[in-house]
Amino acid sequence: MNYYNEIKKELINNEAYKKVKDYSKNRHELETYYNVGKLLVEAQGGEARAKYGNRLIEEYSKRLTNELGKGYSTRNLKRMRKFYLFQKGTPLVAQLHWSHYVILLSLKSNSEISYYINEVKNHNLSKRELQVKINNNEYERLPNSTKNKLINKGKENVQDYIKDPIIIKNNKNYNKISEKVLQQLILEDIPSFLKELGEGFTFIENEYKIKLGNEYNYIDLLLFNIKFNCYVVIELKVTKLKKEHVGQIEVYMNYINKNIKTIYQDKTIGIIICKKNNAFVIEYSSDDRIFSKEYILK
Numbered sequence: 001m002n003y004y005n006e007i008k009k010e011l012i013n014n015e016a017y018k019k020v021k022d023y024s025k026n027r028h029e030l031e032t033y034y035n036v037g038k039l040l041v042e043a044q045g046g047e048a049r050a051k052y053g054n055r056l057i058e059e060y061s062k063r064l065t066n067e068l069g070k071g072y073s074t075r076n077l078k079r080m081r082k083f084y085l086f087q088k089g090t091p092l093v094a095q096l097h098w099s100h101y102v103i104l105l106s107l108k109s110n111s112e113i114s115y116y117i118n119e120v121k122n123h124n125l126s127k128r129e130l131q132v133k134i135n136n137n138e139y140e141r142l143p144n145s146t147k148n149k150l151i152n153k154g155k156e157n158v159q160d161y162i163k164d165p166i167i168i169k170n171n172k173n174y175n176k177i178s179e180k181v182l183q184q185l186i187l188e189d190i191p192s193f194l195k196e197l198g199e200g201f202t203f204i205e206n207e208y209k210i211k212l213g214n215e216y217n218y219i220d221l222l223l224f225n226i227k228f229n230c231y232v233v234i235e236l237k238v239t240k241l242k243k244e245h246v247g248q249i250e251v252y253m254n255y256i257n258k259n260i261k262t263i264y265q266d267k268t269i270g271i272i273i274c275k276k277n278n279a280f281v282i283e284y285s286s287d288d289r290i291f292s293k294e295y296i297l298k
Contacts, residue, residue, distance in 0.1 A: 003043035004060055010035050011068060030092050030101075037084025040077065054078070079105050086110055096120055099127045103134065111150045112139045122199075136167060158228040158269055159291050161198030166273060168193065170297035177297070179236050182273075183207075183220055185297070186236075197271070200227030210255050219252050230266040231256045234273060241278040241292050246285050253289065 014032035017025065044056055057077045064072035082105045100120055104113045116139065120130055139147075141163040149160060169189050174181055186193045187206060194201040201223050208222040221234035233256060235249045249270040256268045272292040282292050 001042075003039050004063065007036050007039050007043075007060060008064065008067065010039070011064065011072065015068070026097050027092065027094065029098055030096075033080045033098060033101075034084050034087060034092070036077070037080040037082070038088075040081045041084060057081070086113060093117055093121050095124060097127070100125075100130060103127065103130055107134070111147055115139045115142070115150055138163060141165065158198075158200075158225050158230060158232075159271075162271065162291065162293055163196050163198075164277075165294040165296045166193075166196045167298050168196075168295050174297075177238050179220070179238055182236050182238060182295070186221070194223075197223075197232075200225045201232065202226060204231075210252065210259075212251070212255065217252070222256075225269075228266060229264075231261060231268040233268060233270045235270070237272060237274040239274065240276040241272060241274045241281050243281050245272050245274070246281055246287075246290055249290060250285075250287055253287075 010032050014029060017028045017032075040057060040060075054074070058074050061072055061074045061077055064077075079102060083101055086105070096117065104116055107113050107116070116130060116134065119125060119133060119138075123129075125133070142161065143159075143164065146160040148154065149156065168182065168185050169192060170185055171188065172185075174185070183206060190203050194203065202225070204222040204224055206221050208219040210217050210219065219233055220236045223232040223234060224230070225232055233249055233252045235245065235252070237245055249272055253268040253270045261268060267289060270287075270290045272290070273295050274292055275294065277292050277294050282290065
């Protein structure tokens with residue numbers, strides 16, 4: 001087989017197809033680059049050799065640029081090869097365009113690419129929105145247990161996609177942060193905060209009033225997770241995590257379970273967002289529904 005001619009034919013057909021202005025245009029472009037990547041791997045003698053052999057790609061790039069014009073640089077051909085190696089054997093995702101993949105294929109691992117593909121697919125992210133998520137190191141801030149689940153396709157839990165640390169926007173550049181100020185910063189951009197927590201979180205109320213005996217107490221933030229069908233109690237701390245914080249949130253969670261939760265909903269979880277974590281406090285807590293995460297202001 002003359003691999004160069006086959007690659008050239010694929011690319012010429014794609015240029016002609018770009019004039020079609022409908023949904024199939026994007027799919028055809030992705031299929032073209034997938035096929036080109038496949039041909040490049042085969043021309044280089046298979047997958048193992050393709051990862052290291054770039055001389056052939058440099059040769060093809062020069063010839064294609066001379067004969068077809070711009071757009072076929074060595075970098076782009078390498079992207080097509082990597083696209084094939086990543087996508088091989090799996091269906092193409094309709095929501096992604098090649099401009100998404102140009103960003104994604106520069107990432108370190110396949111599990112990281114898969115995470116952001118799901119984010120684009122689930123939230124219809126534009127190229128710019130995708131880049132913002134990557135710049136915020138969303139994947140890197142996931143727990144290692146979640147990354148393993150992404151690789152092994154394990155069952156997800158409500159806490160899996162809570163970032164650590166959680167980024168809270170400090171648009172007013174406060175220097176001194178109290179719990180009240182931290183709460184206000186969150187409320188000023190509640191959609192961003194909920195996205196930092198992961199999938200399915202919805203806001204119910206801040207300073208949610210509950211009565212314990214003859215005294216009123218106030219839950220900093222009360223949320224509900226639609227995906228996992230449970231209430232979520234959030235407590236904000238601007239200090240290092242302490243054992244008293246765990247006891248406090250556990251009381252609030254038990255109150256919600258006893259007085260608010262229905263029999264059709266799962267048990268309440270608690271998230272303590274603190275300035276500095278203390279792994280030992282959580283490790284020796286008897287309640288595995290309580291999680292602690294650090295925050296940073298940005």
